[in-house]
Amino acid sequence: MKLRTLAIAAVAMGLAGSTLAQMKPEDEIRYRQSVMNVVGRAFGPMIQMAQDKRPYSRDIVEKNTRVMETVIGLHWDSFAPGTEKGAPTKADMKIWSEMDKFKAAADKSVKAVGTLSETLKGGGDEKAVKSALGEVGKTCKGCHDDYRLKEARN
Amino acid sequence: MKLRTLAIAAVAMGLAGSTLAQMKPEDEIRYRQSVMNVVGRAFGPMIQMAQDKRPYSRDIVEKNTRVMETVIGLHWDSFAPGTEKGAPTKADMKIWSEMDKFKAAADKSVKAVGTLSETLKGGGDEKAVKSALGEVGKTCKGCHDDYRLKEARN
Numbered sequence: 001m002k003l004r005t006l007a008i009a010a011v012a013m014g015l016a017g018s019t020l021a022q023m024k025p026e027d028e029i030r031y032r033q034s035v036m037n038v039v040g041r042a043f044g045p046m047i048q049m050a051q052d053k054r055p056y057s058r059d060i061v062e063k064n065t066r067v068m069e070t071v072i073g074l075h076w077d078s079f080a081p082g083t084e085k086g087a088p089t090k091a092d093m094k095i096w097s098e099m100d101k102f103k104a105a106a107d108k109s110v111k112a113v114g115t116l117s118e119t120l121k122g123g124g125d126e127k128a129v130k131s132a133l134g135e136v137g138k139t140c141k142g143c144h145d146d147y148r149l150k151e152a153r154n
Numbered sequence: 155m156k157l158r159t160l161a162i163a164a165v166a167m168g169l170a171g172s173t174l175a176q177m178k179p180e181d182e183i184r185y186r187q188s189v190m191n192v193v194g195r196a197f198g199p200m201i202q203m204a205q206d207k208r209p210y211s212r213d214i215v216e217k218n219t220r221v222m223e224t225v226i227g228l229h230w231d232s233f234a235p236g237t238e239k240g241a242p243t244k245a246d247m248k249i250w251s252e253m254d255k256f257k258a259a260a261d262k263s264v265k266a267v268g269t270l271s272e273t274l275k276g277g278g279d280e281k282a283v284k285s286a287l288g289e290v291g292k293t294c295k296g297c298h299d300d301y302r303l304k305e306a307r308n
Contacts, residue, residue, distance in 0.1 A: 031195055034188035038225060041185055070224040071192060 025086030028078040032091070035075035042067040043136065050133040056126050061133075068136075069117050073110050076103065088152035095147050102147055109139040179240030182232040186245070189229040196221040197290065204287040210280050215287075222290075223271050227264050230257065242306035249301050256301055263293040 023031075042064040048054040049061065084096050095102045116132040124132070177185075196218040202208040203215065238250050249256045270286040278286070 031191060034191035034195075037185060037188035038192055038228070041228075067224055067228065070221055074192070074195075074221065 023078075025083045028080070028083040029085075029087040029089045029091075032075045032078045033089075035071055035078075038071050039068055043140070046133050047137050050130045050137065056130070058120075058126075058129075061129060062120055065113070065117050065120060068113050072113050073106070076106060085154060088154055090149040090152050092147045092149050102143075105139075105143040105146060109136065109143060112136040112139040177232075179237045182234070182237040183239075183241040183243045183245075186229045186232045186237075187243070189225055189232075192225050193222055196225075197294070200287050201291050204284045204291065210284070212274075212280075212283075215283060216274055219267070219271050219274060222267050226267050227260070230260060239308060242308055244303040244306050246301045246303050256297075259293075259297040259300060263290065263297060266290040266293040 045054060046061055046064055049056045079091070079095055079099075079102070081096060084091075084093060112132070112135045116129070116136055119128050119132040199208060200215055200218055203210045233245070233249055233253075233256070235250060238245075238247060266286070266289045270283070270290055273282050273286040
């Protein structure tokens with residue numbers, strides 16, 4: 001492929017002329033929200049299964065766990081200093097004043113998703129998988145309770 | 155884990171009381187945009203490598219390809235009839251009048267990412283990987299040229 005064609009493709013994607021290291025706060029906020037949206041959409045059906053509100057499907061759990069495992073944490077770097085505001089966000093300002101605590105809480109969710117994945121790979125039965133899903137839910141809730149505002153702020 | 159704790163976790167995630175089959179058009183639009191945002195963020199550094207605007211890093215390419223491969227296409231179902239509008243979107247209304255053509259164009263990008271992934275797994279060298287990246291870029295551009303508006307519409 002010619003460089004010119006690639007350049008046109010990059011322009012088409014809105015990537016030209018900037019390096020990702022120069023992302024604007026609003027882009028970082030949007031990216032955080034995008035990752036959380038993808039994570040939430042993957043987790044939604046699974047937590048419903050764990051609550052017996054939807055039939056258990058190992059196929060869906062495996063597929064959605066793979067999604068969660070792949071994307072969760074992609075956005076931690078997007079909480080860098082300077083990204084506190086710039087677009088409506090539910091991220092509590094506490095995140096930046098106690099970043100270590102926030103990262104520890106966030107890391108729990110990564111580990112819980114890892115445990116869920118291991119449970120599946122190890123052939124865990126429905127009960128074991130639902131238990132692992134519950135643990136994931138607790139870590140989501142833990143971090144949201146502490147660091148996600150109920151209403152978006154500017 | 156007790157069901158009650160899980161229910162609280164589900165409420166905390168904004169998932170209680172609804173099944174995902176009842177998602178609103180604005181949620182579908184937001185999800186489409188979230189997936190594309192995650193895909194774009196993964197592809198950005200890679201297209202820059204293919205353009206020699208950033209040093210080639212096999213590690214980054216492998217990680218970001220895994221992200222693209224996992225999430226690309228998650229949102230096709232979110233273009234279902236009834237999701238044409240409901241929030242600002244760049245999705246061209248043509249998508250719904252020529253859905254088969256749109257899906258064929260979208261599928262090209264899934265296949266190109268699959269080829270990129272195979273190239274990496276097969277031990278492809280920098281030149282081969284950059285060529286596969288270029289092909290991915292072409293399929294992104296192809297679909298965007300035809301189906302993504304320059305400005306968001308309501």
